[in-house]
Amino acid sequence: MINKICESLRAAVADIEDGSVVMIGGFGNSGIPMQLIEALRLHGARELTIISNNAGTAEEGIASLLRDRLVRKMVCSFPRSSGSIWFERLYEEGKIELELVPQGTLAERIRAAGAGLGGVYTPTGYGTRLAEGKETKVINGKGYVLETAMPADVALIKAHRGDAWGNLIYNTAGRNFNPIMATAARITIAEVNAVVEVGELDPEHVVTPGIFVDRVVVQKVQQHDAA
Amino acid sequence: MINKICESLRAAVADIEDGSVVMIGGFGNSGIPMQLIEALRLHGARELTIISNNAGTAEEGIASLLRDRLVRKMVCSFPRSSGSIWFERLYEEGKIELELVPQGTLAERIRAAGAGLGGVYTPTGYGTRLAEGKETKVINGKGYVLETAMPADVALIKAHRGDAWGNLIYNTAGRNFNPIMATAARITIAEVNAVVEVGELDPEHVVTPGIFVDRVVVQKVQQHDAA
Amino acid sequence: MMRLNRNEMASRVAQDIPDGAYVNLGIGMPTSVANYVSDDKQVIYQSENGILGVGPAPEPDKIDPDLINAGKQYVTLLKGGCYFDNAESFAMMRGGHLDIAVLGAFQVSATGDLANWATNDDKFPPAVGGAMDLAVGAKQLFVLMRHTTKTNEPKILEQCEYPLTGAGVVKRIYTDLAVIDVTDEGLRVRELYGDNTLAEVQALTAATLLPPL
Amino acid sequence: MMRLNRNEMASRVAQDIPDGAYVNLGIGMPTSVANYVSDDKQVIYQSENGILGVGPAPEPDKIDPDLINAGKQYVTLLKGGCYFDNAESFAMMRGGHLDIAVLGAFQVSATGDLANWATNDDKFPPAVGGAMDLAVGAKQLFVLMRHTTKTNEPKILEQCEYPLTGAGVVKRIYTDLAVIDVTDEGLRVRELYGDNTLAEVQALTAATLLPPL
Numbered sequence: 001m002i003n004k005i006c007e008s009l010r011a012a013v014a015d016i017e018d019g020s021v022v023m024i025g026g027f028g029n030s031g032i033p034m035q036l037i038e039a040l041r042l043h044g045a046r047e048l049t050i051i052s053n054n055a056g057t058a059e060e061g062i063a064s065l066l067r068d069r070l071v072r073k074m075v076c077s078f079p080r081s082s083g084s085i086w087f088e089r090l091y092e093e094g095k096i097e098l099e100l101v102p103q104g105t106l107a108e109r110i111r112a113a114g115a116g117l118g119g120v121y122t123p124t125g126y127g128t129r130l131a132e133g134k135e136t137k138v139i140n141g142k143g144y145v146l147e148t149a150m151p152a153d154v155a156l157i158k159a160h161r162g163d164a165w166g167n168l169i170y171n172t173a174g175r176n177f178n179p180i181m182a183t184a185a186r187i188t189i190a191e192v193n194a195v196v197e198v199g200e201l202d203p204e205h206v207v208t209p210g211i212f213v214d215r216v217v218v219q220k221v222q223q224h225d226a227a
Numbered sequence: 228m229i230n231k232i233c234e235s236l237r238a239a240v241a242d243i244e245d246g247s248v249v250m251i252g253g254f255g256n257s258g259i260p261m262q263l264i265e266a267l268r269l270h271g272a273r274e275l276t277i278i279s280n281n282a283g284t285a286e287e288g289i290a291s292l293l294r295d296r297l298v299r300k301m302v303c304s305f306p307r308s309s310g311s312i313w314f315e316r317l318y319e320e321g322k323i324e325l326e327l328v329p330q331g332t333l334a335e336r337i338r339a340a341g342a343g344l345g346g347v348y349t350p351t352g353y354g355t356r357l358a359e360g361k362e363t364k365v366i367n368g369k370g371y372v373l374e375t376a377m378p379a380d381v382a383l384i385k386a387h388r389g390d391a392w393g394n395l396i397y398n399t400a401g402r403n404f405n406p407i408m409a410t411a412a413r414i415t416i417a418e419v420n421a422v423v424e425v426g427e428l429d430p431e432h433v434v435t436p437g438i439f440v441d442r443v444v445v446q447k448v449q450q451h452d453a454a
Numbered sequence: 455m456m457r458l459n460r461n462e463m464a465s466r467v468a469q470d471i472p473d474g475a476y477v478n479l480g481i482g483m484p485t486s487v488a489n490y491v492s493d494d495k496q497v498i499y500q501s502e503n504g505i506l507g508v509g510p511a512p513e514p515d516k517i518d519p520d521l522i523n524a525g526k527q528y529v530t531l532l533k534g535g536c537y538f539d540n541a542e543s544f545a546m547m548r549g550g551h552l553d554i555a556v557l558g559a560f561q562v563s564a565t566g567d568l569a570n571w572a573t574n575d576d577k578f579p580p581a582v583g584g585a586m587d588l589a590v591g592a593k594q595l596f597v598l599m600r601h602t603t604k605t606n607e608p609k610i611l612e613q614c615e616y617p618l619t620g621a622g623v624v625k626r627i628y629t630d631l632a633v634i635d636v637t638d639e640g641l642r643v644r645e646l647y648g649d650n651t652l653a654e655v656q657a658l659t660a661a662t663l664l665p666p667l
Numbered sequence: 668m669m670r671l672n673r674n675e676m677a678s679r680v681a682q683d684i685p686d687g688a689y690v691n692l693g694i695g696m697p698t699s700v701a702n703y704v705s706d707d708k709q710v711i712y713q714s715e716n717g718i719l720g721v722g723p724a725p726e727p728d729k730i731d732p733d734l735i736n737a738g739k740q741y742v743t744l745l746k747g748g749c750y751f752d753n754a755e756s757f758a759m760m761r762g763g764h765l766d767i768a769v770l771g772a773f774q775v776s777a778t779g780d781l782a783n784w785a786t787n788d789d790k791f792p793p794a795v796g797g798a799m800d801l802a803v804g805a806k807q808l809f810v811l812m813r814h815t816t817k818t819n820e821p822k823i824l825e826q827c828e829y830p831l832t833g834a835g836v837v838k839r840i841y842t843d844l845a846v847i848d849v850t851d852e853g854l855r856v857r858e859l860y861g862d863n864t865l866a867e868v869q870a871l872t873a874a875t876l877l878p879p880l
Contacts, residue, residue: 080581104544104587116761118371121345127621144345174520199746206749255739307794331757331800343548354834401733426533433536
């Protein structure tokens with residue numbers, strides 16, 4: 001029987017090694033696998049490369065990994081949200097490497113990895129500093145930049161519902177990078193609000209087919225929710 | 228008020244010109260916009276380039292366009308289904324041009340056009356006859372073929388339900404090429420089984436957002452259905 | 455000279471958004487354009503994080519924490535709207551499906567180059583977000599910005615001094631002084647607010663302005 | 668010599684499909700492999716036209732005309748299955764997400780080259796479908812074919828004579844005579860059916876076979 005449900009957050013991240021490349025879903029504070037990130041922080045893997053649209057704010061999520069000095073490199077489009085104090089501090093101190101990628105290019109590079117493509121030619125960034133050192137090509141009179149596939153060792157994603165086969169659906173704009181990251185990592189781990197029976201998700205409505213997901217772990221009820 | 232509902236099949240295809248590049252959704256006999264194809268045949272535009280996975284069977288769909296000698300070129304992955312008599316006849320007579328594209332490459336080239344990419348590097352076809360004359364590149368030790376974006380003038384697609392904003396959902400495996408073709412043409416025309424009110428489709432379940440669709444036309448009840 | 459305030463500037467752009475348009479509004483002042491589009495027009499707003507049909511801010515008790523716009527503000531969804539992932543969202547933006555994008559800018563050049571993502575100050579980490587994709591993708595790119603910096607330096611220049619977001623991408627510039635089209639002939643003034651004269655506006659512009667047609 | 672019939676060949680492949688595997692079965696004989704996978708294994712079949720979790724043929728009164736497999740046969744969907752478009756389907760195939768693909772072949776070379784989409788006969792229009800994507804994408808590619816042509820010509824050769832589907836892609840060959848692994852050392856016989864000898868099978872093979880380990 002296929003059963004991808006993982007009993008604990010800790011077990012779900014236990015095999016993430018030092019030096020791993022980890023994708024983390026989310027946009028702003030929407031659709032972030034907060035509890036998986038906390039489990040990863042407690043697990044304590046170091047020298048991580050984090051691929052995510054933002055770099056966390058305050059002491060939460062990715063910011064907590066930065067604060068604990070677990071991250072060697074950030075790959076993102078917008079690391080400087082208001083309140084991204086830990087990223088800004090490490091950046092100023094020269095303690096973190098940054099690969100800045102336009103958001104749509106980030107999405108395509110992630111998708112390319114999941115789809116087995118070597119790379120794509122995008123018009124985004126052509127003629128700008130972010131294309132410096134990259135191959136370019138004029139196709140039908142328009143300039144494009146070659147952007148290569150960006151795979152990961154692990155993807156931590158956030159979904160609304162999941163089942164034992166790994167099928168996932170999302171909540172509103174919490175979808176964002178989660179479905180494409182699910183396809184691009186060797187191991188994809190999904191934090192869900194609740195698990196449903198196999199067959200309960202309408203086959204027309206599944207957003208991430210289970211084949212892309214290795215582990216599904218349900219959120220622990222937060223203390224203040226339980227009170 | 229945004230209203231993309233088109234009153235008749237004939238009106239929906241009336242501006243398709245001779246020499247147009249026309250994408251047609253479907254796989255085998257699943258998810259084919261049969262009534263739009265018939266409207267196009269009656270409209271009589273000539274010298275068409277048709278992009279579709281197959282080349283029609285018997286006297287139906289794309290086969291009827293071939294029989295009426297409206298097609299100059301076929302772009303497809305599998306033109307030789309059992310019963311593709313019209314394609315085979317024209318091919319044997321040297322009366323039609325064929326661009327054979329592996330199915331996944333066809334999908335990516337269509338998607339690339341819709342997504343504004345110049346092209347993608349795919350491993351598919353590397354080292355085979357179908358990559359002859361194409362640029363190749365070794366990325367991280369693996370060989371890839373450059374496949375460029377494939378846009379169209381018009382896409383004729385088939386959906387299950389549509390609304391006045393152009394939002395679409397599909398029926399089971401009738402989805403196939405329809406959602407990506409919807410993104411890749413200057414004018415996208417959807418044949419639907421039924422029109423629903425704007426707001427009736429759940430925003431989590433919409434497969435093709437209305438922005439990609441220009442005209443929605445409801446199927447006429449077939450004579451034998453009405454009997 | 456007549457200088458529009460922020461609301462008047464947003465309102466001026468709103469006049470030029472046609473009924474039925476698909477529009478992406480950048481973070482900051484551009485976002486407020488939606489407040490001034492008249493009710494007899496149906497405009498569909500896209501948000502880069504995967505929303506088509508963005509509606510107004512929710513009632514405080516109706517907030518969905520996941521439902522935010524690109525500026526991280528809580529929003530709602532209109533009837534007929536839908537959600538999708540970032541790959542599809544940027545396919546929509548890059549693929550030329552949006553009719554209009556309205557972005558802020560640090561600088562715009564005489565040939566429509568846009569600089570709005572980085573200054574030459576290396577102290578802060580750079581951030582680009584979706585600006586470069588919008589710049590190359592939208593059918594028409596409108597810039598909405600003050601005509602000059604706070605210290606009265608021109609922001610419209612022969613060449614941008616700041617790193618480019620995109621080259622030759624801007625179609626029209628809405629400032630607090632005027633509306634200017636980027637044309638093949640050069641920067642052509644389309645509208646001067648109040649009694650502003652071409653000479654007055656030219657004096658605050660570091661690129662040649664052509665008179666209104 | 669012992670020659671398996673079609674059903675026995677399909678059954679032999681089915682034995683090697685592990686529980687929980689994601690599998691794509693090619694058109695023709697490979698499709699029938701599903702009939703022989705034992706009920707205590709849960710195997711999820713993918714179909715290139717956008718189905719994960721393909722189930723058996725429907726009752727005649729339960730046919731959905733849109734719900735077909737790659738071979739254009741009516742199928743059903745298992746509980747837990749889902750639908751998606753062709754771009755996602757081939758992303759799944761090309762991106763290495765399928766554990767096993769089983770394809771038929773005209774010819775296989777000593778280095779695992781696969782030829783299964785075209786002969787050298789130019790009379791018929793060529794057709795390739797999804798074969799090239801599956802060939803490069805699946806984690807393991809199994810070929811299921813008769814050991815020789817109807818006229819007893821070998822189909823396992825030092826070099827394919829027909830146009831390639833993919834170079835160096837085949838992992839294992841299941842024929843009616845034997846099971847053969849494509850290894851770095853060459854073609855290694857894994858299993859000989861019945862009393863078939865290496866010499867007998869070698870005589871019908873135009874590439875060197877290594878003995879079972």
